[in-house]
Amino acid sequence: MKQKDDQLNNLFAASIKQNWTLAAFSDYQGETYTYKDVGKKICFLHKLFAEAGIHKGDHIALLGNNSSLWGITFIAIISFGAVVVPILNEFSAENIYHIIHHSDCKLLFIAPNIYNKLEQEHLQDPKAIININDYSLIHEKKDRIGKSMEKAQKKLQGTNFQSDDVRFPQFDAESTCIISYTSGTSGYTKGVMLPRRSIISNIIFAQEHMPLSSGNTIVSFLPIAHAYGMLFEFLFPFTMGCHTTFLTKIPSPQVVTKAFGEIRPHLILSVPLVIEKIYKKRILPSLEKPIMKILLSLPVTSRIIEKKVNQKLTETFGGNFREVVIGGASLSEDVEQFFRKIGFRFTIGYGMTECGPLISYEAWDLTRYRSCGKAVDRMHIKIDLAHPGDKIGEILVKGDNVMLGYYKNKEATKESFTREGWLKTGDLGYLDENSYLYIKGRSKNMILGPSGQNIFPEELEAKICNLPYVQECVVKYNKEKLIAMIYPDRELMESEDLNFEQIEKHLKESIQALNKELPKYEQIANFELTDVEFIKTPKKNIKRYLYM
Numbered sequence: 001m002k003q004k005d006d007q008l009n010n011l012f013a014a015s016i017k018q019n020w021t022l023a024a025f026s027d028y029q030g031e032t033y034t035y036k037d038v039g040k041k042i043c044f045l046h047k048l049f050a051e052a053g054i055h056k057g058d059h060i061a062l063l064g065n066n067s068s069l070w071g072i073t074f075i076a077i078i079s080f081g082a083v084v085v086p087i088l089n090e091f092s093a094e095n096i097y098h099i100i101h102h103s104d105c106k107l108l109f110i111a112p113n114i115y116n117k118l119e120q121e122h123l124q125d126p127k128a129i130i131n132i133n134d135y136s137l138i139h140e141k142k143d144r145i146g147k148s149m150e151k152a153q154k155k156l157q158g159t160n161f162q163s164d165d166v167r168f169p170q171f172d173a174e175s176t177c178i179i180s181y182t183s184g185t186s187g188y189t190k191g192v193m194l195p196r197r198s199i200i201s202n203i204i205f206a207q208e209h210m211p212l213s214s215g216n217t218i219v220s221f222l223p224i225a226h227a228y229g230m231l232f233e234f235l236f237p238f239t240m241g242c243h244t245t246f247l248t249k250i251p252s253p254q255v256v257t258k259a260f261g262e263i264r265p266h267l268i269l270s271v272p273l274v275i276e277k278i279y280k281k282r283i284l285p286s287l288e289k290p291i292m293k294i295l296l297s298l299p300v301t302s303r304i305i306e307k308k309v310n311q312k313l314t315e316t317f318g319g320n321f322r323e324v325v326i327g328g329a330s331l332s333e334d335v336e337q338f339f340r341k342i343g344f345r346f347t348i349g350y351g352m353t354e355c356g357p358l359i360s361y362e363a364w365d366l367t368r369y370r371s372c373g374k375a376v377d378r379m380h381i382k383i384d385l386a387h388p389g390d391k392i393g394e395i396l397v398k399g400d401n402v403m404l405g406y407y408k409n410k411e412a413t414k415e416s417f418t419r420e421g422w423l424k425t426g427d428l429g430y431l432d433e434n435s436y437l438y439i440k441g442r443s444k445n446m447i448l449g450p451s452g453q454n455i456f457p458e459e460l461e462a463k464i465c466n467l468p469y470v471q472e473c474v475v476k477y478n479k480e481k482l483i484a485m486i487y488p489d490r491e492l493m494e495s496e497d498l499n500f501e502q503i504e505k506h507l508k509e510s511i512q513a514l515n516k517e518l519p520k521y522e523q524i525a526n527f528e529l530t531d532v533e534f535i536k537t538p539k540k541n542i543k544r545y546l547y548m
Contacts, residue, residue, distance in 0.1 A: 063086075065249060069132055092518060173200065177196045182353045218244045232325065247259055260318035276335050323345050325349055481526065
């Protein structure tokens, strides 16, 4: 698909001009930027890129907490025609170094608090490193970027910045605009190349199907370096003229609900963990009281109570939203059943970074129990059945949202697509007679962290298996904690005459040391020793589902 004009840049420019005096971005309890302010800063960054010798297709990395300036910098990069490389700030230092090197980035925008924790000798690839909080120069290879900044500032000084000054160049819809690095099941992260058409398609679908309009409010608390938060808490609302407030630190459910109460957002994006925590802490305790159980068993009083509970839950989320969209993982059956019973306005979508991210969605009043909706516009879903007569198989997708491939990884790209060009999601599911999609399992075994982070147990298992005295390992998620089940190296135990108590002591010390190298959300909370090998498939893969 090719387009004469750049629909993505046109969406950005039109929103800035049409909502000139409205608030665009705010940092929670911090500074607010109008659409005019955003346009002016983007104009400055465009001039800076040009003065610094950045060209169409050059890569620029972005590493920092959710913030207004993170968002402004992101839009400036892709509207200039460069490729943005958003890096999750909770990645390990080793992974950050790898991404910066592997992505071939020419510039790195970074928050000082993150920069100060990294080793400078591993950040030598970019020609310059810029403070994302104020656009000051942190480091450069040659004396050029500093002068470029001065020139860019001078070009803006003394000018009466008007909406007509917002003019963005045009680029082909097939050109890459984002390289999003996601954790792989083993080894280093892979860079997903998302073309402009993928971002356009996701935004247009959201504009046509999700309830937002100019002047509405949004709270951004999911990591915007991930596709889910990036598209639906940030880019889509921006094109609608909404006011997005960024929670600048990784939020707890308490902080999130406090912000909801103050900002009263019109649309809420969330991951199941946050929703389930709010349900368990705010709603469930009162429902489990003996008198409440009796009242809920009576038809007349149960309807009254369910209505009041719905009102309370709605107020917990600010009381002003039209819909809560839940994505990233499956919602607890108990929670979903209860939400449906009381008439809570929620829906469950499905996607992946490789689709920028949307694959399926349905509005809250049209959803079906345990389904994640239907294929979104410009996307197609089919189920690859291993045997005739099977109902469940791997979910395959094709359409405008799908990535171009993995950056500098032809082998992984080839393995991700069928010969007919369908993207293999690695997830298992089925379609009903009305084309509603149901997810039955994740072959990739991805675990969703407390703030929407992707945790791949295979990565952690590989690290644990490298520890002394470990032969096999399975990492599971239990009561919001990562638990490692370990089968020790029995031969080594015998050769060193060690018993299980001694092994347990060694492993405790080793895992404590390993945790210091891992981001908080990936740290192992506890481990369990087993004296029996894990049950395996004929291919010698552990049957993980037996231990979850």
